[in-house]
Amino acid sequence: MLYVQDKVVKLGGVYLKGQVTSVEVQEAGSVYVAQDEKGRFKKSQPVGYENAKVMIDILLEDTKKATTLEQLTEMQMLFKVYGQNKPKLLTIVNEDCTARGISSVYFKNLTSKKVISESKRIASLELWAPAIAGIKIKKKRSKKKTKKKNSEKAKSKKLKSKSPAKDSRSTLKEKRIAKKIVSRRR
Numbered sequence: 001m002l003y004v005q006d007k008v009v010k011l012g013g014v015y016l017k018g019q020v021t022s023v024e025v026q027e028a029g030s031v032y033v034a035q036d037e038k039g040r041f042k043k044s045q046p047v048g049y050e051n052a053k054v055m056i057d058i059l060l061e062d063t064k065k066a067t068t069l070e071q072l073t074e075m076q077m078l079f080k081v082y083g084q085n086k087p088k089l090l091t092i093v094n095e096d097c098t099a100r101g102i103s104s105v106y107f108k109n110l111t112s113k114k115v116i117s118e119s120k121r122i123a124s125l126e127l128w129a130p131a132i133a134g135i136k137i138k139k140k141r142s143k144k145k146t147k148k149k150n151s152e153k154a155k156s157k158k159l160k161s162k163s164p165a166k167d168s169r170s171t172l173k174e175k176r177i178a179k180k181i182v183s184r185r186r
Helices: 068-079 095-099 143-153 172-185
Strands: 019-026 029-035 041-049 053-061 089-093 104-115 120-128
Touching: 019 095, 053 068, 068 104, 068 120, 089 095
Parallel strands: none
Antiparallel strands: 019 053, 029 041, 053 120, 089 104, 104 120
């Protein structure tokens, strides 16, 4: 029997029972590969990042406090309680995840394997980070900025004094001069 209970991974506020044998963190970039009609590659272009994946392998053995089945049931209840329809966002505390900027994950997969020749079980967890680790952008908006944007988008108003229809100059004097000139030519 193995009596070591690691406190390597804390998930959703609970330390995982058993001995953690490995923690693997994967992150990858997404690349779009363009092909022509004949299937030949034309070009490739980066388009972003995929979600980070955390894989944890745990060795479960019978202890004085709980059997392997009880430990596995406790682990299952952490991820899916009765009546739950979709995975919850769980906080994760682990040095490998912290170094990669991962602080919360979704439960993706729980696999258990019974080794018949020995009195142990191996549990494997697959967890997905909801956002790309290390890239966090927050925009702050103030009320003054939104008001300025609204006023910039509004239509500009024309001044009536500059409108040709509202010409307020007196033209009587010019009309008299024009009549005199025309009458002299006749």
